[in-house]
Amino acid sequence: MRGDSTAERIKSVAVQLFAQKGFEATAIREIADAAQVSTSSLYHYIDTKEELLTEIMTAAMLKLIKCSLAVVDPTDSPPGRLVALVRCHVGMQIIDRLAALVTDNEIRALHGDDRAKVLKLRDEYEERWTSTLTEGKEDGVFDVAVPKVARLALLEMCNGVARWYKDDGPMAVAEICDHFATLALSMVNAQRDGRPLRIADVTREPSVALYERLVHIAKGGVIE
Amino acid sequence: MRGDSTAERIKSVAVQLFAQKGFEATAIREIADAAQVSTSSLYHYIDTKEELLTEIMTAAMLKLIKCSLAVVDPTDSPPGRLVALVRCHVGMQIIDRLAALVTDNEIRALHGDDRAKVLKLRDEYEERWTSTLTEGKEDGVFDVAVPKVARLALLEMCNGVARWYKDDGPMAVAEICDHFATLALSMVNAQRDGRPLRIADVTREPSVALYERLVHIAKGGVIE
Amino acid sequence: MRGDSTAERIKSVAVQLFAQKGFEATAIREIADAAQVSTSSLYHYIDTKEELLTEIMTAAMLKLIKCSLAVVDPTDSPPGRLVALVRCHVGMQIIDRLAALVTDNEIRALHGDDRAKVLKLRDEYEERWTSTLTEGKEDGVFDVAVPKVARLALLEMCNGVARWYKDDGPMAVAEICDHFATLALSMVNAQRDGRPLRIADVTREPSVALYERLVHIAKGGVIE
Amino acid sequence: MRGDSTAERIKSVAVQLFAQKGFEATAIREIADAAQVSTSSLYHYIDTKEELLTEIMTAAMLKLIKCSLAVVDPTDSPPGRLVALVRCHVGMQIIDRLAALVTDNEIRALHGDDRAKVLKLRDEYEERWTSTLTEGKEDGVFDVAVPKVARLALLEMCNGVARWYKDDGPMAVAEICDHFATLALSMVNAQRDGRPLRIADVTREPSVALYERLVHIAKGGVIE
DNA sequence: TATGAATGAGAGTTCATTCAT
DNA sequence: GATGAATGAACTCTCATTCAT
Incomplete structure (x- = not known):
């Protein structure tokens, strides 16, 4: 039940960006930036886009x-x-x-x-x-x-x-x-x-x- | 006087591809291929994507x-x-x-x-x-x-x-x-x-x- | 002695553009535009850039x-x-x-x-x-x-x-x-x-x- | 603490190429090649040409x-x-x-x-x-x-x-x-x-x- | 857990030039 | 003499992803 805040934050900003700009138009880097992690760190939490x-x-x-x-x-x-x-x-x-x-x-x-x-x-x-x-x-x-x-x-x-x-x-x-x-x-x-x-x-x-x-x-x- | 078929063809295949895959997911090269022109020729007919x-x-x-x-x-x-x-x-x-x-x-x-x-x-x-x-x-x-x-x-x-x-x-x-x-x-x-x-x-x-x-x-x- | 005005015009605008922007930075199309001819017409007057x-x-x-x-x-x-x-x-x-x-x-x-x-x-x-x-x-x-x-x-x-x-x-x-x-x-x-x-x-x-x-x-x- | 050799190398070869061929005549790929990195790696070190x-x-x-x-x-x-x-x-x-x-x-x-x-x-x-x-x-x-x-x-x-x-x-x-x-x-x-x-x-x-x-x-x- | 460095593939776009008409 | 159409090659730059550390 303890919130994995980073993982949640990533999903949350991804939803926002996908909704706003669309999946294809959203760069993985943008998600990382918005979630305040590096792109490589991002890949600890997700498999692929x-x-x-x-x-x-x-x-x-x-x-x-x-x-x-x-x-x-x-x-x-x-x-x-x-x-x-x-x-x-x-x-x-x-x-x-x-x-x-x-x-x-x-x-x-x-x-x-x-x-x-x-x-x-x-x-x-x-x-x-x-x-x-x-x-x-x-x-x-x-x-x-x-x-x-x-x-x-x-x-x-x-x-x-x-x-x-x-x-x-x-x-x-x-x-x-x-x-x-x-x-x-x-x-x-x-x-x-x-x-x-x-x-x-x-x-x-x-x-x-x-x-x-x-x-x-x-x-x-x-x-x- | 006979219709400018190339320009029409481009628009037509573009609509198909945009509808099918979305604008962002459609590469300009795909449009060119589908319209049977080279990418550079494509740019005779359009300004930008x-x-x-x-x-x-x-x-x-x-x-x-x-x-x-x-x-x-x-x-x-x-x-x-x-x-x-x-x-x-x-x-x-x-x-x-x-x-x-x-x-x-x-x-x-x-x-x-x-x-x-x-x-x-x-x-x-x-x-x-x-x-x-x-x-x-x-x-x-x-x-x-x-x-x-x-x-x-x-x-x-x-x-x-x-x-x-x-x-x-x-x-x-x-x-x-x-x-x-x-x-x-x-x-x-x-x-x-x-x-x-x-x-x-x-x-x-x-x-x-x-x-x-x-x-x-x-x-x-x-x-x- | 009769001036070949188009050829002269081309050379003239080319000099201006080359001087202003440099040879490499000047597109043949810009020369054609400035000389008010089409790019293909330009090639009646010049061999290559x-x-x-x-x-x-x-x-x-x-x-x-x-x-x-x-x-x-x-x-x-x-x-x-x-x-x-x-x-x-x-x-x-x-x-x-x-x-x-x-x-x-x-x-x-x-x-x-x-x-x-x-x-x-x-x-x-x-x-x-x-x-x-x-x-x-x-x-x-x-x-x-x-x-x-x-x-x-x-x-x-x-x-x-x-x-x-x-x-x-x-x-x-x-x-x-x-x-x-x-x-x-x-x-x-x-x-x-x-x-x-x-x-x-x-x-x-x-x-x-x-x-x-x-x-x-x-x-x-x-x-x- | 030892110098960031890649970044230096890039700047160094860029100067050489720009001096030799001019800025416009130098392709970003040439810089990358000369600096022995891929073009995409190059963009880790520079923003734009x-x-x-x-x-x-x-x-x-x-x-x-x-x-x-x-x-x-x-x-x-x-x-x-x-x-x-x-x-x-x-x-x-x-x-x-x-x-x-x-x-x-x-x-x-x-x-x-x-x-x-x-x-x-x-x-x-x-x-x-x-x-x-x-x-x-x-x-x-x-x-x-x-x-x-x-x-x-x-x-x-x-x-x-x-x-x-x-x-x-x-x-x-x-x-x-x-x-x-x-x-x-x-x-x-x-x-x-x-x-x-x-x-x-x-x-x-x-x-x-x-x-x-x-x-x-x-x-x-x-x-x- | 975190990241800087790295990359092959591919993005959209422009290039000088050719050619049939 | 003039041009619209065409193109292969190249352009700068970004992509999602990997990996050694």
Whole structure:
């Protein structure tokens, strides 16, 4: 549990630089400089530049999956799960914004097994969105033509958050999460008994509380 | 009088490579090889690698703007304009897929005036989305909490198309355009007289016809 | 006699650029641009860049020799010839300043026969200085330890003029020529009957008149 | 504690090549080859080619200034100072011949601050010549029309030494220094009580001794 | 654990020159 | 006489990585 501060610092500045300038445009020397180590020292902590990227992406994906597992109840109804998925995803896009950006933008820099590993994680995660949408359509609670198209639209829309979010923006994170959850419910025409479903219809947990749970889990907190 | 094929070829292969590997990861020598010219010959047609990217992005943005101006009637109602915007945007993401991908992913490779020029075009274009959403909310035809958030969500969702679209996919382009237009109308809860609006309620032009117009305009055709 | 204006223009801008930036630092394209022709057209007028330099240097040396032959009377006494040599040399350094600069600075850019040709001309010319000094020493009219050292000192001192001369300087060209002639006479302790020689003791031609003759000859005038 | 031989070697071969072929005509690869390092290793020791030139020039100028400060007594009479300046300058042109050549020929390859820095040093140094000549004229010990013209003539004449000096020449260095000192005294008509001044009239230090002091100081020796 | 020195490969770009038209 | 297109070779400089210390 004792923080290996140098290793952490390296990963941290790497995420920042990869997010800001892109993987290819970031020189290993820049990372070393920013982390205040020499380039040769850097290589005590990483194997290769690409492996560093892989670690960053894998960690981000695992964190996202961990959070979504903690927050999305698989026994819940499709609308309940959708709201949880969206709030969790959008929340994580903000909490772990730079890593999310990197994960979304730099997969093509990865090759072979590294790439496959990350893509596998992503596919597993996205499958939970697909099944939620499909089940909801079968249940008649979602009115959506093609669940897969809806999933693509929803995920891109949520991933986009990391692209435009600014820390000094006017909107609270929890607020943004709820806006997106609402947009998602609308998008899939979620309704019960002919009446459109709202967030309050599917969950009692306030977005702020959920957001705090995410922060805690993301920080390495144990899932209770 | 016959087209300057070399210059076109260079731009074309550059778009492909930039889209596939990213700007930074693409070597000027790869572009030259793919275009079947020597690197030094390449420099007869371009000034710098960055300027080549700028031209690609500017051209893509201008094409998109040209198409949307041709296809979106500013006197139309907000729902009509939204459907047109979405169908046009999604259509162009597919017609000009690689350039769209590049434009969306590689702005950070641009610096100074080049970057500013492209961002200015993008902002002007996106402003037309914002005003459509705002006006629709004011008219009561859209039920959306914060138009700007909706715009961000909509645009990211539509931009995403270029990321996952495959030429050999099961769905026709016009079909995809309509799916997205439908999702968009749902997302903003477009309704009139308490009843949700469908595409057919706001336009009579079939998506296929519109798509063909886009292809024609994008190919340099004149706007009638 | 009809001026081949393009060829002249090329040589003229080449001299300017070579003088300003040096031969190696001047691109053939810069010459073409400045001469307002395309690079390929340029090659109708020159063989190679090096040959262009050779021509410039040869022309400058020939002009200098022509002038000095016209102005230095071989039957004159050593002091008279020295004054004439210095006035002529310094005058030409100013009249043909850029070419003189190039000739002095860029010989190492020349190779093989080109280099030899220019060096031969220079050696022939300098030999006339040596013989003047040697003869003057033998006659007892110059008091100088080693004529060859004096020649080196004198020539470098005179060549230097092209390095510092500015068109808008405070001193007239003829004035500068006379200052240098006086310095030269002093340097070699020119004297007759125990009394130092002045310019007026060895020539009646005013420097201004001589300068005008130089300008005329340098412009291609015939030697009468 | 033993000298950083690689860095020294690089500077040393760079001076040789720059002197021989000129800055622009010297490829960074040639320097690397001659210094027996790879081009990329070279860049551990230098920032850019231009900065390497700047360092060479600055070091040469500083060395010259250091020597002249050690050797020229500011309380001495103008003729004494002139002799010291000339002997020192000519001596250094030979001791540090290649660097002197480079410093004199390649300033135009420098830009911006680099150029300004070197020119400032040169101007400061040359000012000491001007003041010596001016003071000598005021004292009546030099008979020279315009001190500034004399300074230009003297400096160019002395700088020239590096251009023609050959190690295997017939003349000892100290001898050359004295020849030039004598020429300088004559050039400015240095006299006292109507009789021309000779070196022996102004200094008792033999040129050989002074030359040895210069070598010692130039090698980094301390000024006592 | 830390790093200065080292490097082969390759980056983007420019060079002087040629040639078909 | 003029030029747009073309190019092989070379340019300065940076890359990710290694290794002896």
